[in-house]
Amino acid sequence: MNNPNMYEAARQARAAAVEMAVLEGEQKNRALQSIITVLRENESAIFDANRKDLLRAEESGIDAPILKRLVFDRKKLDGVIEGIQVLVNLDEPVGKLQLATELDEGLELYRISCPIGVIGMIFESRPDALVQISTLCLKSGNSVLLKGGREALETNRILASCIADGASREKLPPGWIYNLESREEVNQMLSMDREIDLLVPRGSNEFVRYIMDNSRIPVMGHADGICHTYIHASADPGTAVRVAVDGKTQYVAVCNATETILIDRSMVKIILPVLVSALQEAGVRVKACPVCRELIPELEEAGEEDWSTEYLDLVISIKAVKNLEEAVEHINRYGSGHTDAIIATDEDASKYFTNRVDSANVFVNCSTRFSDGFRYGFGAEVGISTGKLHARGPVGLEGLLTYKYKLIGNGQIVADYTSGKKRFTHRRLDIS
């Protein structure tokens, strides 16, 4: 955990990854249990380290929300330990046979799940993310290079050390986890596209955007979360208001909160007054389009930039749209491909919406806030991806896996097949 040379650490992580990939599920689960033990053994030292970070952060006059995320107390510890326990109980994800084909007699092709290799995890503030992601990497057989926020230095250091210790008690290969501490190491990390296979950033939009813009390593995650709730002409008004208000207000500082409500023009008169008063009652500042302001002139005006703004706050924009088509166009144009919902009783309208909105999560008659790995029942979450390649939407363990093809023969050569001497059988083999 104390490596002076970043490339040396990456080299060790790569070497460890080869061994991590072939561990039995039993051994990985024992290592996870052992990590729980070490965390429990060191809990007072962990809380002490966190108090040091909090004190230094307060002294430096850090913002209250960041300070809140920095806290790692008994409740947080219990939470991450519960998460590790969930991981132990999940099926072994590595070595799963996905496809098997006989290419010819004695020449069999297998597609088998395997770890990606070396994961670079970069996160702001929350020390619980360190525990969560590194144990996900362990379960999936990956090595992990960790870089947390400077403000959580002491907490991250002891947590990473507990995880490394716990794993080493069960003889996991040394070097599979490495905790980076200096700012320069991050930029070095972003440039190591030969050493690191995948970056998983966790933090603010600007933070994730910075990482995406400054690295050629594939990034799994999302920058913006501009989510919409569209109230269709066939919507039940009560459902519409309740779901839209939950989408905005249930927790405002998150990527799946509704940022814009679209209302079918025919519904504006019925919905808008009730909706606005419900939102305002919940403390939300409402910005609206000209059509809505004709009905309620007191509303603040929403400008073009509002349609592409992620407020992450008690602010919302509302726009009247001509019809379903315009709603879909608006979402595909201004949205971020994260989560968008329609409120409708007309099933054709719902189908039109879910088939044509180009987002990872498309919802009917429920709150945008549901798009989350835990709510989806995935158990453990790597993050939410708005990319369309690899994993999309809430991503569980499978986002840290790839596969390889194994072809087992007994001396076959291609020349025999191109010459016509032999022919492929391409017989699908049973994989159950």
Added chain:
Amino acid sequence: MNNPNMYEAARQARAAAVEMAVLEGEQKNRALQSIITVLRENESAIFDANRKDLLRAEESGIDAPILKRLVFDRKKLDGVIEGIQVLVNLDEPVGKLQLATELDEGLELYRISCPIGVIGMIFESRPDALVQISTLCLKSGNSVLLKGGREALETNRILASCIADGASREKLPPGWIYNLESREEVNQMLSMDREIDLLVPRGSNEFVRYIMDNSRIPVMGHADGICHTYIHASADPGTAVRVAVDGKTQYVAVCNATETILIDRSMVKIILPVLVSALQEAGVRVKACPVCRELIPELEEAGEEDWSTEYLDLVISIKAVKNLEEAVEHINRYGSGHTDAIIATDEDASKYFTNRVDSANVFVNCSTRFSDGFRYGFGAEVGISTGKLHARGPVGLEGLLTYKYKLIGNGQIVADYTSGKKRFTHRRLDIS
């Protein structure tokens, strides 16, 4: 097909992609049949166009291999038409239910396959690649922006026009296919990371590398193919020589040809003389490490740079390795993660090799030349990917697909679950 504005074309492709995504499989298959008809109707015009390209290429003194790839004659036409017929017969890939979970009563989550959106296809020389990739895009419901090599201008233009015509006869959305013709358009294309979801390059290493280095759009493909055949201590000598020679010589100009043969030190005396004479008989120039040159001093010396050279020619490097571990380390260090084979009768050695070599394709006792979508029985091939994210190895139709989550409720809000008023059931639903 004649759009003056690249961004306008991309915008149309994006709009068309929304409609392409919801087409019934029947309609897409009729469009594919109709493309076959139009290609047949225009075959003499296609051959004329190709002759113009060939004539111009010859006059400009273009290299013979490029000239050969440029040919689009009856044999090539029959080949691409056969490929389209295979596509028609494949199962409909869009709208497949991959996962279904009841989150709570009346709140059901579905994961459904869907097209990626807009594919940018950039290829050198081979006009048949244009037909192959654009029909793969059609079958998978994607829009495609095509950019072929300047030398195939006339052929590409008429082929793209036939495909667009064929599809439009079956009312596919206009703008789903667009053929770019100017060099500037390529660089514009590489910068359009908001408009294009995925780039599929087909061409030389330098060409693919240029595209990977000059775009933030995800690229599916491979630059280098540095493949190894390792002859283990337990190898059957006859198998070893036959498979290694096929791996190198069956077709040298391709990514899955063997570029380096590793020989277990204990096998050098038995294998090397026979192997070298078999290779030399096939016209291969052999470069070797000092240990091998002790035995056969006439062999040319292989330098450090040879271990990372993709010859794509009748040249090979041979190295003696201490043992299985050193072979795996060599491959993971110098290889390109494409295809690597072990020749061995010892099953533990084969397992060690296939589990630890970090390549898309790991083979036992067969030629590296087998790594290919057609040989794997995938029917149609998008390309071979050495990336670990999304699709890896030979990539069929599924490489052009992603998925989305649809959550269908009846008014559920998240506040009810965080307050404890309601609880998730997370019941897996049957998807068969």
